[in-house]
Structure formats: C-alpha cells, structure tokens
Amino acid sequence: xxxxxxNAIRELVAQSLVSNQDELRRRLRRKGFEVTQATLSxxxxxxRLSKGPSGxxxxxxxxxxxxxxxxxxxxxSLAEMIESFGLRVRQAMNQVVVGTVMGGxxxxxxxxxxxxxxxxxxxxxxxxxxxxxxxxxxxASEVESRxxxxxxx
Amino acid sequence: xxxxxxNAIRELVAQSLVSNQDELRRRLRRKGFEVTQATLSxxxxxxRLSKGPSGxxxxxxxxxxxxxxxxxxxxxSLAEMIESFGLRVRQAMNQVVVGTVMGGxxxxxxxxxxxxxxxxxxxxxxxxxxxxxxxxxxxASEVESRxxxxxxx
DNA sequence: TGCAGCCTTGCATACTTATACAGCCGTAAT
DNA sequence: ATTACGGCTGTATAAGTATGCAAGGCTGCA
Numbered sequence: 001x002x003x004x005x006x007n008a009i010r011e012l013v014a015q016s017l018v019s020n021q022d023e024l025r026r027r028l029r030r031k032g033f034e035v036t037q038a039t040l041s042x043x044x045x046x047x048r049l050s051k052g053p054s055g056x057x058x059x060x061x062x063x064x065x066x067x068x069x070x071x072x073x074x075x076x077s078l079a080e081m082i083e084s085f086g087l088r089v090r091q092a093m094n095q096v097v098v099g100t101v102m103g104g105x106x107x108x109x110x111x112x113x114x115x116x117x118x119x120x121x122x123x124x125x126x127x128x129x130x131x132x133x134x135x136x137x138x139x140a141s142e143v144e145s146r147x148x149x150x151x152x153x
Numbered sequence: 154x155x156x157x158x159x160n161a162i163r164e165l166v167a168q169s170l171v172s173n174q175d176e177l178r179r180r181l182r183r184k185g186f187e188v189t190q191a192t193l194s195x196x197x198x199x200x201r202l203s204k205g206p207s208g209x210x211x212x213x214x215x216x217x218x219x220x221x222x223x224x225x226x227x228x229x230s231l232a233e234m235i236e237s238f239g240l241r242v243r244q245a246m247n248q249v250v251v252g253t254v255m256g257g258x259x260x261x262x263x264x265x266x267x268x269x270x271x272x273x274x275x276x277x278x279x280x281x282x283x284x285x286x287x288x289x290x291x292x293a294s295e296v297e298s299r300x301x302x303x304x305x306x
Numbered sequence: 307t308g309c310a311g312c313c314t315t316g317c318a319t320a321c322t323t324a325t326a327c328a329g330c331c332g333t334a335a336t
Numbered sequence: 337a338t339t340a341c342g343g344c345t346g347t348a349t350a351a352g353t354a355t356g357c358a359a360g361g362c363t364g365c366a
Contacts, residue, residue: 002314020352036316041354045206051353052203052212059205094246109279116184121243122250124279131277133284135245155344173322189346194324204323 002043005033009043010058017055024056081111082150089151091144096132098147105130119143155196156301158186160241160252162196163211167240167254170208177209211254212236231264235303242304244297247290251283251300258283272296 008031009024018024021040028035048059085104090097100108109125112132119139124131134140161184162177171177174193181188201212238257243250253261262278265285272292277284287293 022352037353038317038355039315041352042315045354048206050203050205050210053198053201057203094248106280113281118185121245121248122252122282122284124277124282124284131284133245133248133250175322190323191325191347192345194322195344198324 001033005035006043006047008033009040009047009049013049013056014058019055078108078111078115079150079153081108082147083153086147086151089144089147091140094134094136094140096134096140096144096147098130098132100128100130102128104128117143154186158188159196159200161186162193162200162202163240164252166202166209167211172208231261231268232303234261234264235300239300239304242297242300244293247287247293249285249287249293249297249300251285253281253283255281257281270296 005028008028012018012024012027018027021037021044024040025035025037028040044056049056050059051057081104082098085100085108086098087101088099090099098105098108105125105128109123109130112120112123112130119134119142121133121135123133132140132143134143158181161181165171165177165180171180174190174197177193178188178190181193197209202209203212204210234257235251238253238261239251240254241252243252251258251261258278258281262276262283265273265276265283272287272295274286274288276286285293285296287296
C-alpha cells in the first residue's frame, strides 16, 4: 500500500499546494489512504520532497533539490596554499595582486574566500594571478602584509 | 545590519550544508552576527529559502514549487540573473564585487555587459565572483544599490 | 506449526520552525 | 520637544516535523 500512497502524495504535491503534513493527511484520507502524520513524515523523507514558501515540492532535476554540497569543516589552510603556490604579493590602491605558479590562482583564491576575512570584499582568479579587492587602501595594506608574512614564512 | 546578515545567510546556505536554524545561528555567530532563531526564521522566509533533505537551499530559478508560467522572451534579464545566481553585493572604492553561486559569475557578467550601463566601465568574471569597474566611487555606489535592489527583490 | 528476520505503522515525545506580542529605536510631522 | 508610526528584534509559546520504541503482519525455513 505504501507505494500507491507515495504516488498519491507525488500527485497531490505536484498539482496543488500542500502546506503541511496534516493537510496532506486529510487530503489522502479523502482518497482512501488513512495514515498518521508520523508515516507522512517518513514518506516525505523517502520521496525526498522539500518544503519551501509554496509548500512541499518534488525534488528538482533528476537528482534532487540541492546538490550534495560538502560540509564546512576542514579548511585547506590559506597559509599552506600560499606557501605552496604563492610567488609574490603586491598592493595597488585598494587591491592586492597575488602572483602564483601556473594554475595556482584558483585554489589560492578559494582558500582566501574560505577564510572569510572582513578586509576582503572579493577575489577574482586568473591562471596565475589572484586579484584581491579590499574596501580601501588601509585594509589592502593590512591584507598585503598578512599574505606576505605567509609567503615568507 | 539585516541586509548583511541576509548576504551571509545566502552564502552559507549556498556553500555548505545547513540543516537547521540553530546551526545557522551558531555559524552566523562565528561571523559576528548574533541573533536568535526567531529572527532567522523570519530571514529565511524573506529570502524564500526552502528546506529539503540536504538542508536549506536557495530559491530555484525565479520561483519555487509553483512556477508562474512565463513566456520565454529574449535574453534573460540582468535582474533574473542576479536573482538566480547572486549571493552578495559589496562596494570597494570605485569597484563593485558581486558574489554568485559557483559558475554563476560568467553569465551575470555577460548580462551586466549586455545591459550597457554608462556607470560600468567593464566587468571581469571568475568562477563565483564578478568584479565591476566603475568610473568613480559615486557611480560605484549607484551601481551597487541598483544591484542590491535586484538581489533583495 | 513455530520461529526468526524484516518491514510498516502508530503512539508518544523530542526536536525544529513560526508567530503573537511587546519593547526599542529612528524618522517625520506637529 | 512631543507624538505617532513603522521596522526590527527577543521572548514565550504555538504549530509543525522527526524519531525511538514496540506492536502487528509478512515470508521463508526447519
């Protein structure tokens, strides 16, 4: 019976607005499926539905609503990156330019972004150059010297 | 302060797995935003995030579950691009940095170029960052607020 | 027939999210 | 300065969702 119920749920969710599990329960009952909220919670989990501002919806694409993103825990330390790939660091106005070995810009920029420094507004990476944008000249100096320290360590 | 918090939330949700509002609260605290779960509930509502098997995620396309059937008219507008891919907008001197989801920088920059704004001297796109160069600080502010409006819509 | 293993479900309850309400703060009009 | 209003927030709590546990029902095997 479970799979028929799953189909009914998919259908209801696709065609109409279902705001919560109790509403879903009542609607299913009208169709002859009589189960409790607990079961629906499990069904929804199995069907990988997601809940947004407009009620429940089917998983996106063929996979699912949101890609399997990596959990935020083990940062590849910026210092290591700079040490491995960095070649030079220079400041220009509110910008800092980091030269790296060929292909090193991307990972360095990513590590820098990951660091989340407030002095960094954003980074743009080419092949061997990372452009770091800072809010102003003072903070660019700040960033420059910090990066330079890593480079020279 | 609310607006910056929204940016931070978008970013966290795009880049990592956020399973619930309390986890979000703890992560935001590390970044300097100290608010309660109630506020986050409201933020999430305003940002129209949805929650699925893999945590919270950004709105899909321009709408969510219920797609407002739209006719395909010409090239996607900048506003749509920003809405789909944009995560944050910040100004630094005469530059504006637009953070996007991975891979979103290129299309956003293209749409921005296509727009032909006189306040935009040029754009450079990385993987997830667009650097917009403006003639001066005043016009950068102009551009920033315009983009921010699109982002917050 | 009796038993073991597995699946599905309901109940009770823990956990998570939303919201009514009130306080605070800044702005604009008086 | 005073008052009125509106936005943002925290507190307390209601509303909604997930899950440990145990019961009941299959199936396959001795």
